[in-house]
Amino acid sequence: MTSENLELMQRHRCFGGQVEFYRHWSSTCNTTMRFSIFRPPQAERGKVPVLYWLSGLTCTEENFMVKASAQRYAAAHGILLVVPDTSPRGLNLPGEDDDYDFGSGAGFYLNATQSPWSAHYRMYDYVVEELPGVIADAFPADTRRAGVFGHSMGGHGALIVALRNPDRYRSVSALAPICAPSLVPWGKKAFSAYLGREESAWREYDAHHLVQSTASRLPMLVDQGTADQYISEQLMPWELERTCREVGYPLTLRLQAGYDHSYYFVDTFMRDHVAYHASALGAGAASWVVD
Amino acid sequence: MTSENLELMQRHRCFGGQVEFYRHWSSTCNTTMRFSIFRPPQAERGKVPVLYWLSGLTCTEENFMVKASAQRYAAAHGILLVVPDTSPRGLNLPGEDDDYDFGSGAGFYLNATQSPWSAHYRMYDYVVEELPGVIADAFPADTRRAGVFGHSMGGHGALIVALRNPDRYRSVSALAPICAPSLVPWGKKAFSAYLGREESAWREYDAHHLVQSTASRLPMLVDQGTADQYISEQLMPWELERTCREVGYPLTLRLQAGYDHSYYFVDTFMRDHVAYHASALGAGAASWVVD
Numbered sequence: 001m002t003s004e005n006l007e008l009m010q011r012h013r014c015f016g017g018q019v020e021f022y023r024h025w026s027s028t029c030n031t032t033m034r035f036s037i038f039r040p041p042q043a044e045r046g047k048v049p050v051l052y053w054l055s056g057l058t059c060t061e062e063n064f065m066v067k068a069s070a071q072r073y074a075a076a077h078g079i080l081l082v083v084p085d086t087s088p089r090g091l092n093l094p095g096e097d098d099d100y101d102f103g104s105g106a107g108f109y110l111n112a113t114q115s116p117w118s119a120h121y122r123m124y125d126y127v128v129e130e131l132p133g134v135i136a137d138a139f140p141a142d143t144r145r146a147g148v149f150g151h152s153m154g155g156h157g158a159l160i161v162a163l164r165n166p167d168r169y170r171s172v173s174a175l176a177p178i179c180a181p182s183l184v185p186w187g188k189k190a191f192s193a194y195l196g197r198e199e200s201a202w203r204e205y206d207a208h209h210l211v212q213s214t215a216s217r218l219p220m221l222v223d224q225g226t227a228d229q230y231i232s233e234q235l236m237p238w239e240l241e242r243t244c245r246e247v248g249y250p251l252t253l254r255l256q257a258g259y260d261h262s263y264y265f266v267d268t269f270m271r272d273h274v275a276y277h278a279s280a281l282g283a284g285a286a287s288w289v290v291d
Numbered sequence: 292m293t294s295e296n297l298e299l300m301q302r303h304r305c306f307g308g309q310v311e312f313y314r315h316w317s318s319t320c321n322t323t324m325r326f327s328i329f330r331p332p333q334a335e336r337g338k339v340p341v342l343y344w345l346s347g348l349t350c351t352e353e354n355f356m357v358k359a360s361a362q363r364y365a366a367a368h369g370i371l372l373v374v375p376d377t378s379p380r381g382l383n384l385p386g387e388d389d390d391y392d393f394g395s396g397a398g399f400y401l402n403a404t405q406s407p408w409s410a411h412y413r414m415y416d417y418v419v420e421e422l423p424g425v426i427a428d429a430f431p432a433d434t435r436r437a438g439v440f441g442h443s444m445g446g447h448g449a450l451i452v453a454l455r456n457p458d459r460y461r462s463v464s465a466l467a468p469i470c471a472p473s474l475v476p477w478g479k480k481a482f483s484a485y486l487g488r489e490e491s492a493w494r495e496y497d498a499h500h501l502v503q504s505t506a507s508r509l510p511m512l513v514d515q516g517t518a519d520q521y522i523s524e525q526l527m528p529w530e531l532e533r534t535c536r537e538v539g540y541p542l543t544l545r546l547q548a549g550y551d552h553s554y555y556f557v558d559t560f561m562r563d564h565v566a567y568h569a570s571a572l573g574a575g576a577a578s579w580v581v582d
Contacts, residue, residue, distance in 0.1 A: 013518065014555035069360035069558055227304065264305035267360055 006138055009034075015075035016041040019065050028122050028130040031091060035084040035131065036061040037139060038071045042078030042284070047142040049281035050080045050135060051171075051274070054127065054150030054157035057186070058105045061085045064151075067263045073274035076286035080141050084131055086153070088120045101186050102193060108181070109157030110205045112194035121194060124205070128161050128168065147171035147277040151266050152230075156181055159207035159220065159240075166216035171280035173221035173273050175266050176228055179240035180208040186234050208239045211249040219250040221276050223269045225259025297429055300325075306366035307332040310356050319413050319421040322382060326375045326422065327352040328430060329362045333369030333575070338433040340572035341371045341426060342462075342565070345418065345441030345448035348477070349396045352376045355442075358554045364565035367577035371432050375422055377444070379411045392477050393484060399472070400448030401496045403485035412485060415496070419452050419459065438462035438568040442557050443521075447472055450498035450511065450531075457507035462571035464512035464564050466557050467519055470531035471499040477525050499530045502540040510541040512567055514560045516550025 010021040017040045026033040042048050051074070053064050061083050064070065074081045087107030093116050096103040107123035136143040148169050150158035155177025162172035181187025182202045191202045203209040224237045231237065237253055244251040259265040275286065301312040308331045317324040333339050342365070344355050352374050355361065365372050378398030384407050387394040398414035427434040439460050441449035446468025453463035472478025473493045482493045494500040515528045522528065528544055535542040550556040566577065 012551055012553050012555040013516070013549040013559075015559050019555055066554065067357055069363070071555075071558070072360070072562075225304070258304040260303055262303050263357065264303040264310055264362075267362070268304075268306050271363075 006134065014038065015071045017043070017071065017075050019071065021061065024134065026126060026130060028126045029088045029120050031088045031120055033085060033088065033126065034061050035082060036065050037083070037135075038065065038074050038081040039139070040075045040078050040080060043080060043140040047140045048078045048080050049145035049147070049278075049283045050082060050141040050143060051277050051281070052127065052131075052146065052148040052158075053081060053083045054109060054148065054154030055083065055086050056150070056152030056154050057086070058100050059086050059154070060105070063263075068266055068270050070270050070274055073271050073286070077274060077278035077283040079274065079278060079281070079283050080135075080139060082131065082135055084127060087123065091120055093117070093120075102190055106153065106190060108153060108187075108190045108194065108205070109160060110191075110194055113201065114194060114196050117194050123157075124161070127157065128165055132168070145170060145281045145283075147281055149173040149175070149273055149277065150177070151175045152235075152261065153178055153186070155222070156207060160205055160210060162218055162220070163207060163210040163214045163216055164204070166214070166218050169218065171277045172218055173276055175223050175269060175273070176225060176230070176235060176261055177207065177222060177237075178235055180206060180236040182206045182209065183239065184234045184236060208236070208243045211240070211243050212247050217250055219252065220244075221273070222251065222253045223256055223273075224253065225256050225261065225265045227258050228261045228265075230261050297425065305329065306362045308334070308362065308366050310362065312352065315425065317417060317421060319417045320379045320411050322379045322411055324376060324379065324417065325352050326373060327356050328374070328426075329356065329365050329372035330430070331366045331369050331371060334371060334431040338431045339369045339371050340436035340438070340569075340574045341373060341432040341434060342568050342572070343418065343422075343437065343439040343449075344372060344374045345400060345439065345445030346374065346377050347441070347443030347445050348377070349391050350377050350445070351396070354554075359557055359561050361561050361565055364562050364577070368565060368569035368574040370565065370569060370572070370574050371426075371430060373422065373426055375418060378414065382411055384408065384411075393481055397444065397481060399444060399478075399481045399485065399496070400451060401482075401485055404492070405485055405487050408485050414448075415452070418448065419456055423459070436461060436572045438572055440464040440466070440564055440568065441468070442466045443526075443552065444469055444477070446513070447498060451496050451501060453509055453511070454498060454501040454505045454507055455495070457505070457509050460509065462568045463509055464567055466514050466560060466564070467516060467521070467526060467552055468498065468513060468528075469526055471497060471527040473497045473500065474530065475525045475527060499527070499534045502531070502534050502542075503538050508541055510543065511535075512564070513542065513544045514547055514564075515544065516547045516552065516556045518549050519552045519556075521552050
């Protein structure tokens, strides 16, 4: 968890700040892991709040930095963005690279308990414990002011890490998250292989269950496109909405007419989400550094 | 050139409008060509100005739509974006797919005169003549109000089509354009194969020559990162600046400290460029449709 172990792979000036790509030895995943950051211009003068983005199936630490233009809004508000890869990679585990929705690119932000995955696929601990330690150690981040958001599988990840750690995250939001992974094909496939067939073990990684058991009342903002091709089979926002209503959990679910599951949807609402976190994290109001 | 010949491949809601991908039979290129558009929400109520983006080496009609978030600004101003592919593809010409900087993905926005390229590689006529006809026919575009911009090879393309057709474009800008292709490795390789070894034929596709011969005084806005890895060997903005100064051509060359050649640079200045064209095209001032 020391910065000596960080290797800078790429650096690009962007919106007055810097996009940087790193790799490092992860003791949690017992392999080399990669992440990207955006360092806003305000970070040259002191510590700034930090906002973690968790990506969806097949993504690396690069997709979000390339596609979402979140850097514009993070630069405007003065927020450090941190984007981990979505799984360990290159481990030569059987079946690791066979499917887009399991193994490489599909870590599901959980700690696997089943062999052979349990030795490396520990993305929950990596995202919640190890990576924030790396960030605190090596970057100008005020880690007491941390938020988390994500898309699809990463929306699921954002919701579960926030629901289970209300002391670690001050804000949470998601775009088209997998809301009830225990009930859908993507989740059943991943959970049964990573966690075993005993479904009781799945609940601690399922947002629509966690809202029933958590003491947290951290508000959740969720955007969901109505033309999303996965909405009924894989995402099930209605299940999250129903359980939130039952237990009085504060959820704002916004249905966005005509939007699908792509980054064209993510891009469209990125400004909203960064502004939402900026407000909760006590970051500055938007002041455009590039005009 | 009729809309019956257009085949819609993809459509995505984005920033209150639509990103759409098409393919069509091009009589100019004598093969199927592809392009993408962004249809801003204002286009539901009438014709809007049109802004052509010409992409750089290796790009298709998709990269810009995925990476640049220009849709946000085009939606704000009410501008139709049109993004052609960078070359014909899949023709089985010898060497067509061998190099990143020649053949597929590297049409250089010229009309080839040399066999075998001359039968298909006619991107200049495609961009200047055929594609605007398709757009006028099938989309709510006020084609009298047209601008053009681009990046790298596409910045070169934007400058040359505007310099040669002041009656067709009301605004032009470029990000890190190849300013003097006759003098640099990328340009020499492409021009000698597409146009032959007689360098006099190269001048009509070289911005730093064209500013000397054109009667146009359409102002050019060029942004160039100072940390661009290609600036000295391939781009040579100084040559364009020098010839513009010699003949009194109105060029605004902005050197952006620390920026490289990537889309992180393009993204950063996209808002500026769309606003620049919006002003020249008489589009609306920015009014955010998604807030």
